[in-house]
Amino acid sequence: MKKLPPLSHLQVLVLECLGTGKLSGRELRAELANNGTKKSGPAFYQLMARLEEAGFVEGEKSQKIIEGQIIRERFYRISAAGARAKRETYRFYESLGSLGQTPARA
Amino acid sequence: MNPWAAWGKLRRGRKAATAAREIVTTCHDLALRLRPTEHEMRLLDALRRADVKLAEPWEKLFQSRADLIVKLNAVRLHPRESGPIKFLEIAQFLFSHRTRELVCEPVIEELREDYILAAKRCRTPRALAWARFCFGFRALVAFLGCFRISCGSALGRFIPSAVKHWWTMFR
Numbered sequence: 001m002k003k004l005p006p007l008s009h010l011q012v013l014v015l016e017c018l019g020t021g022k023l024s025g026r027e028l029r030a031e032l033a034n035n036g037t038k039k040s041g042p043a044f045y046q047l048m049a050r051l052e053e054a055g056f057v058e059g060e061k062s063q064k065i066i067e068g069q070i071i072r073e074r075f076y077r078i079s080a081a082g083a084r085a086k087r088e089t090y091r092f093y094e095s096l097g098s099l100g101q102t103p104a105r106a
Numbered sequence: 107m108n109p110w111a112a113w114g115k116l117r118r119g120r121k122a123a124t125a126a127r128e129i130v131t132t133c134h135d136l137a138l139r140l141r142p143t144e145h146e147m148r149l150l151d152a153l154r155r156a157d158v159k160l161a162e163p164w165e166k167l168f169q170s171r172a173d174l175i176v177k178l179n180a181v182r183l184h185p186r187e188s189g190p191i192k193f194l195e196i197a198q199f200l201f202s203h204r205t206r207e208l209v210c211e212p213v214i215e216e217l218r219e220d221y222i223l224a225a226k227r228c229r230t231p232r233a234l235a236w237a238r239f240c241f242g243f244r245a246l247v248a249f250l251g252c253f254r255i256s257c258g259s260a261l262g263r264f265i266p267s268a269v270k271h272w273w274t275m276f277r
Contacts, residue, residue, distance in 0.1 A: 025212050025216070026216055040247075040251050041212075041213040041216060041217075041248055041251065042209055042210075042213055042248060042251030042252045042254070042255050043251065043255070045208060045209040045212050045213060046208075046209055046255045048208070049204070049205075049208035049209055052208065059208070066219055066222050066223065067222045067223075067226055068131065068135050069218075069222055071215050071218060071219045071222075072211070072215050073212075073215060074211075074212045074215075
């Protein structure tokens with residue numbers, strides 16, 4: 001029996017959107033919306049919190065000044081474990097695809 | 107005391123407070139603009155390496171600017187802070203540290219950023235009041251979202267399985 005993939009489809013999409021760079025929560029949410037997944041603020045940050053706790057994503061705080069007021073933003077970047085999990089998930093679905101293929105007729 | 111006189115006094119007081127706030131805000135913005143840039147800091151580093159005595163007055167100047175910013179930051183009133191967003195900042199203490207740190211805070215900061223930018227564009231008190239109302243509503247929705255995340259699974263345990271099954275039929 002096959003081992004289930006470590007990531008859900010939404011988590012894979014988040015990691016895919018993150019790529020190798022560093023994105024703020026707002027940018028990442030916009031990127032997800034561009035890919036057809038709209039999430040409310042709390043739901044999105046809950047998803048990111050789970051990814052962060054699992055060690056697939058690294059989060060850090062950064063400050064910026066808007067109109068003289070300090071705004072603290074949260075930035076995310078994919079971790080090595082996250083990249084590995086993404087690869088494993090892809091491999092899992094690829095293997096499922098190969099199972100579903102009909103054998104070529106002789 | 108004559109109520110009309112009291113009302114006039116209150117209005118004058120409010121005007122004075124608004125004027126004071128404006129002055130502090132302007133000073134703060136000015137100080138932020140005078141802040142040493144990265145380029146200046148690099149120059150100062152180079153100066154320090156070359157000649158300590160020559161760098162000293164520049165260092166004092168930059169330090170005084172930095173002190174001014176810190177003082178103004180402490181003194182500055184926040185005229186554009188929305189009540190409901192402030193409430194959300196306090197209400198988040200209802201949740202666990204994990205929810206506060208990873209979920210509530212980023213949501214509040216996003217809301218605050220939006221609100222500051224929206225308030226800047228409002229030119230009349232009515233527009234500002236409307237913006238405040240809208241962001242108040244959004245803050246309430248965000249609070250409910252955080253509440254759902256924080257207690258959703260815990261509350262779900264108390265809901266009978268028949269109700270859950272009925273609910274999933276509509277999804």
